[in-house]
Amino acid sequence: QLQLQESGPGLVKPSETLSLTCTVSGGSISSSSYFWGWIRQPPEKGLEWIGSIYHSGTTYYKPSLKSRVTISVDTSKSQFSLKLGSVTAADTAVYYCAHLTAVTIDYWGQGTLVTVSS
């Protein structure tokens, strides 16, 4: 059974960079045809797609976040990461990492709350 686990600071100051890592177990991060992605959910609000990465390193980002987002992968550690720059209070959310097939998001991490506050 594929498992994903997010890790990283739970508190980030405004204007700084949010950094999270997702560790994958129970499957290979280098599997072809699959992608790895990030989704977030502000408190009491809906889900928002952030972006995804293929094991080769090819990335895809939500257009409105593209200028601030970087997703990278380290296949040797079975990890992929999210960096979101110039954060504001609006970036406070539960951040989920996920496994994607070509057509859906089928496995999710448990999520980690990141609060942006001074």
Add this chain to the structure above:
Amino acid sequence: QSALTQPPSASGSPGQSVTISCTGTSSDVGGYNYVSWYQQHPGKAPKLMIYEVSKRPSGVPDRLSGSKSGNTASLTVSGLQAEDEADYYCSSYAGSNNYVFGTGTKVTVL
């Protein structure tokens, strides 16, 4: 890339059916047969319940069914049970390896 539109709430008594709509555009819901539905209980991660409009992953009861017409997809939960009370989100592939989510619907079992 605007969020897909879902009704904020839906409800039904145990044993009844409830249907949730998910309206997008020809650039997402209407353009691809890649609509998924997720169930989310409070404090938990979303769980995939339907993919490719109407397919169920292993372990998802056949009381849940999905369909699509034009730019609107629908999820029907039949034979409502207490465990079905949750938030439900639709999502659609939106091209260029991007996805868009629905606004979410809170289902209440009366």
